[in-house]
Amino acid sequence: MSETVTVVAVVLAGLFAGLFVTFSYGVMPGLRHTDDKTFVHAMREINVAILNPMLAIIFGGGTLVAIAAAVIGFDDQDARWWLVTGALLILATSAVTMAVNVPMNDRLVAGVDAGEPPAPLREGFEEPWVRWNIVRSVLSTAGFVALLVGLVV
Secondary structure, three states: OHHHHHHHHHHHHHHHHHHHHHHHHHHHHHHHOOOHHHHHHHHHHHHHHOOOHHHHHHHHHHHHHHHHHHHHHHHOOOOHHHHHHHHHHHHHHHHHHHHHHHHHHHHHHHHHHOOOOHHHHHHHHHHHHHHHHHHHHHHHHHHHHHHHHHHHO
16 A cells, blocks of 8 residues: 555655646746746746646645655555655645735736736846745755655655
């Protein structure tokens, strides 16, 4: 049972990390070269579209399964601290997302919907969002690696 839970945790953590890393090296650099109106409208549509059942499974489920893997695998002397570390890193990624990135997303969507001018919306959004997304990328990738090591040791 613990191996199955850990495998699921590793897969979901990999998908979790992949999402943030893809934004870091693909999506945001691509959007950087667009005009303000295109940028804010594209990010608005992405932020609305991403709220779907697949994200709930990867984001919410990934966090819960990582914690479950750490709890279930705690008796395994070789894997214990890798699994705990992985779960804490995934949990930290979720915390950053909920405390920082989601509120920024919500403000951007509300601003676009209210007809605010694109340039100030972008100015207050892009740089801090990218910075915190890099934090999420590092945390989630480290969490994935720790869970993977916990699985194979």
